[in-house]
Amino acid sequence: MEKWGQSLADLRLLSVEARDKRSRERFLALYMIADRQTSAFAWARENNRTRETVPKWVHDYNRSGPEAVFYRHTGGRRPFLAQSRFSDS
Secondary structure, three states, X not given: OHHHOXXXXXXXXXXXXXXXXXXXXXXXXXXHHHOOOOOHHHHHHHOOOOOOHHHHHHHHHXXXXXXXXXXXXXXXXXXXXXXXXXXXX
16 A cells, blocks of 8 residues: 555545446445455455455456556447436537
8 A cells, every 4th residue: 555655544435436337336445455354355255245356356456557447338338327318429
């Protein structure tokens, strides 16, 4: 966290204020792991994630910082009502 100029409080804030639920989940996991409330494997088991998923979040954060942990839509269809077809943009 120090490498990225962040504290436990910063991770906790991101877990509450992130725009989407997937990012909030990832930052909550990072917060709880960094605070030694759980381990990556325990978090994965308790939250129905694979054993590889949560450690990957940790490694991505450690390697590339918080931007690497935010969820990005990478494939598949977008939700039907995600953007109004009648918007001015």
